[in-house]
Amino acid sequence: MKNQTFKFLQKNKKQVLEAWMNNQLEDQTLRDDLMSNDELRKQSDELLTTFLKALNSDNLDNIQSREFEPVTDILNEISISRARKGFSPRETGLFVLSLKQALSQLLEKEYSEDPKTLYEAFTTIHKLLDSLNILTFETFIKGREEVIVRQTDEMSEISTPVIRVWEGVVALPIIGTLDSMRTQIVMENLLQEIVTTGSSIAILDISGVPAVDSLVAQHLLKTVSATRLMGAECIISGIRPEIAQTIVHLGIDLSHIKTKASLASALKLAFSMLSLEVKKIEKNRQTNG
Numbered sequence: 001m002k003n004q005t006f007k008f009l010q011k012n013k014k015q016v017l018e019a020w021m022n023n024q025l026e027d028q029t030l031r032d033d034l035m036s037n038d039e040l041r042k043q044s045d046e047l048l049t050t051f052l053k054a055l056n057s058d059n060l061d062n063i064q065s066r067e068f069e070p071v072t073d074i075l076n077e078i079s080i081s082r083a084r085k086g087f088s089p090r091e092t093g094l095f096v097l098s099l100k101q102a103l104s105q106l107l108e109k110e111y112s113e114d115p116k117t118l119y120e121a122f123t124t125i126h127k128l129l130d131s132l133n134i135l136t137f138e139t140f141i142k143g144r145e146e147v148i149v150r151q152t153d154e155m156s157e158i159s160t161p162v163i164r165v166w167e168g169v170v171a172l173p174i175i176g177t178l179d180s181m182r183t184q185i186v187m188e189n190l191l192q193e194i195v196t197t198g199s200s201i202a203i204l205d206i207s208g209v210p211a212v213d214s215l216v217a218q219h220l221l222k223t224v225s226a227t228r229l230m231g232a233e234c235i236i237s238g239i240r241p242e243i244a245q246t247i248v249h250l251g252i253d254l255s256h257i258k259t260k261a262s263l264a265s266a267l268k269l270a271f272s273m274l275s276l277e278v279k280k281i282e283k284n285r286q287t288n289g
Contacts, residue, residue: 005107005111005117005120005121006052006055006056008110009052009055009103009106009107010052010055012106013048013049013052015106016048016102016103016106017041017044017045017048019102019105019106020044020048020098020099020102021040021041021044023098023101023102024040024044024094024095024098025037027094027098029088029090029091029094031087031091034082034085034086034087035082035085043078043095044099046074047071047074047075047078047099048099050070050071050074051071051099053070054067054068054070054071063128063131063132063135071132072132072135075096075132075135075136075139076135076139078095078136079092079135079136079139079140079143080139080140080142080143081143082095082140082143083139083140083141083142083143083144083146083147084143084146084147087140089137089140089141092136092137092140093133093136093137093140095136096129096132096133096136097129097133099129100125100126100129100130100133103125103129104122104125104126107121107122107125161173161189162189162190162192162193164193164197164199165203165267166267166270166271166276168197168198168199168200168201168274169199169200169201169202169203169267169270169274170190170193170194170197170199170201170202170203171202171203171204171205171263171266171267172186172189172190172202172203172204172205173205173207173208173263174186174204174205174206174208174209175208175209176208176209176210177209177210177216178206178209178216178219178220179215179219180219183219183222183223186223187222187223187226190202190204190223190226190227191226191227191230194227194230194232195230199232200231200232200233200274201232201233201234201235201270201273201274202227202232202233202234202235203234203235203236203237203263203266203267203270204220204223204224204234204235204236204237205236205237205238205263205266206220206236206237206238206239206243207237207238207240207262207263208238209238209243211243211246212243212246212247213246213250214250214252217247217250217252217254220236221257224236224257233258233273234257234258235257235258235259235260235266235269235270236254236257236258236259236260236266237259237260237261237262237263237265237266238261238262238263239259239260239261240261
């Protein structure tokens, strides 16, 4: 690309920005619910200014070069921000592609009578923006992966709440599949709550676990062992008939662990272990005569 083309684009920056903004605002997928037009213009202006400044470099074939670091830094920040806000990959990719369209329109108009210069300009600009668009997708995907991991961790924490059901008794209802990662979260939450509350009995309720196989059973045994190391006794409740049959069929020995069919039964056993007795108080009804 000739130096005159650099100067032409920099001189017409305002025109490029307006064309770019029009391309974005006219797109039917514009997410004005996630980003205001003022914020969109600010992002566009910042990226365009930095991009045009980098065009003065002789190293136009490598966007990873030192000259393009400010451009890639801004684009990475924008991509991560959009990933966290809920933009789709297509919507994020169009941000760069619409700039490519705006630059192409301006260059085509300026060099319509100079095919050679137009071809050189197109080739350089398209190659640069295609590379930047790929970088946008890569960064966006990383951002989405971070969001997914964070949401997964948050859901795991929410799905494994430790409840203090009585003084000295905590319960942890487990819902869904119990894998290695979730077992670790279960143990950490349960042990922390035992320390915090000073509880001596922990109830693991597996009523919401769809099925128990040898792996799930091993995870339960690890949790029971960790609980005992903290000086607390563990009761497993929610042993349905089909789960009991599966455990027997697999040859898993749970004879050293207290088990109950329901959470209510487990709580009753916990009261007994703590030498507590719950009685129903009958109130005498007085009839006005």
